[in-house]
Amino acid sequence: MNLTSLTDRPVEWLKGGPESDVVVSSRVRLARNVDGRLFVWRASDEQRAEVEKLLRDAILSLELEPPLTYTRLDGLDPVLLELLLERRLISTEQAEGDWIRAVAFDEAEQISIMVNEEDHLRLQVIRSGSRLQQAYRRADELDDALSQTVRFAYSEKYGYLTACPTNVGTGMRASVMLHLPAIVMAQEMDRIIRTARERRLAIRGVYGEGTHGAGDFYQISNHVTLGVSEDELIETVARAGTKLAEMERTARLNLYRQHRKEFETRIRRAYELLCSASAISSQEALNLLSQVRMGAQMNVLEETRIETLNKLFLLTLPAHLQTMEGEVLDNSVANEVRAAYVRSVLTSG
């Protein structure tokens, strides 16, 4: 398929769904390795090629309807790699690799199967909103189907064997992505971090380094993968997501009730800036869109719809912008193009 056409399509995980005022999306990722084979980093190019072929055959034999798109990533244009990364179809590690590797994904962009990432197979299902159970069921089904043709490395004691012991056992990372602008505004992130820690969950900013997230998007996930069942992990993460969502909603209400004037002014100012700036960086856009999204969610701002904002979150990202423009943009030009694009989308409602 022509990957550039992806920009015409909405992504699954910005589609709304249950609790999506705060819980943007849910994701389950399973790590698997082919039995009797060296792990990716240790294997030779020839061995990696063998595993890629083996897994490609297995994935295509799934015969899903409609069929998965299978794309080799080695040698792919870096902008397209970044496009896939922005759409969360591949991980940073997969994008930055330079060996034989691939990704298979479905039309809805809910399913994504990476070949030769840190493990031979990284199977991922994303759903919008708070839908971890559904995401897991689908991932589980796919795992079962692949197990019919591939023998995965597994030991009775340690479970599914992975390249890094941090993933051994279930090989599962369950996560939810949360939008927490009010918590950030009220400077209560340490409460969130504490809540996550108490439940042995990791938390990180989605767009940015370490804990701070541009656009106030945060991901919480399990980091323990052994000694617990998959169902338990799903439950723990889903519950935490719900709890943190409640905290965010309370924070939004508090901000509105106790600091109404400042709150409304701030939201308005963000909106006006987006409508009038002549140049805007990706980070800035994320931060301003975050404020505006919160305002729209709370009906403080009625000029624009959530769907429009969700679209903008994605299309203002560097690779998406560049792909839509159809040419390579240097930074300052990109910032102008981005600003123009945002202005045109917002002013046309």
Place this chain on the structure above:
Amino acid sequence: MNDEEPICEECGERPATWHLTEFVDGQPVQHHYCDKCYAEKEGGGAILTPQIAFAQLLAALAPELKEMAGRQCPVCGINYLEFRQNTRLGCPHDYQVFESALEELIQRIHGATEHCGKAPPEAGKGALTRRRIHALQKEQQEAIATQRYEQAAELRDRIQEMKEQTNEPDEPDG
């Protein structure tokens, strides 16, 4: 999760998930900390991503290095030092080759060393049984917490039975 999780020696309240071995005057001294106290001891506030936590754990393993240094995997050829440097294993067989060092590492990462989740179709019943025991243990804890002691006792017996069953000869490890 283990039945007998040690309690943090710092706060005395929360279960310890960090188990460190310090060498004092050539003698190993065990320390047990919960997440909160450990983070505070290590200069607090930093988010421990799996990668950072793992690297710190590896650093704390130095004493084991002497023992493991000689071992090499016959399949992928890595030795323990290479594993430590790359923070990744070379092949599935390494889990057997470096088992004793890995056991402790895995215990620290996950607070457990036995899988009780899903198994592939060709696998034995070990994990399934452990998963069932695990689920029963949770029920038992809830029963105790809600003072349904009769139920808790019944569960205790069922758990005992299941544990005895798993002590029967197992299929060889995959």
